[in-house]
Amino acid sequence: MPECDVRHRGCRAHSLTMLARILPAKENGMAACPRASTCVLHCAVEPSIIKRVKFASIYSFCRGGQHEGCAVWAKLVNALPVPPNLMPDGTTGDYLDAGADGSSARRFLIIEDSPVFAALASSTIAAHFTGAEIVRRLSYDTAVDDLVHTDFSAIICGFGLGGDRTAHDVRSLTGAPIVVLTGRPDGVKAPHGAQVVQKGAGPEALTSAIRACLA
């Protein structure tokens, strides 16, 4: 579905969002987010009229009294890293300009015990995302430290990740987009929002899935 682009004038949620965006919190009677001054999303969007229009939906969180339901807010109050381009609803936007998050390239984590598929994923990413940083781990257990302490643009992993760990355990540690590589695309229940790619489907399928989850 296309994102609201301020033409949905008959929508009550749209009206409230626009009110919250236009008026300072004191005037619209709703609480402003106390984290706004240190929020990477708010600081990226607020100075740009184009971004304020494009990301108008954030203002129901930032100035509309709903900040406690914001995924970015949840990271900030728990002193957790905010994944690049994380949106209040937990999805990924594209509000960071290249280099705005302190990096000049995207960062990917591959968790895969097959050296062949790990190498294929790695070479595909390197070929399509210039300058990408790629971290490879063999299992969930060896990737936990990365998942907890590093922000990744996307995680590419198998469904089963060693022992009884699965891609759902990865989701529980990070809000980053996930692409699940599996030999049985119809036989796994991937985490919500994850892209699923059949192993052996080829570089184009993996690239398309990564681009889709970064969009």
Ligand code: SF4
């Ligand atoms: S509501 Fe969320 S996006 Fe808005 S300023 Fe607070 S933390 Fe940032």
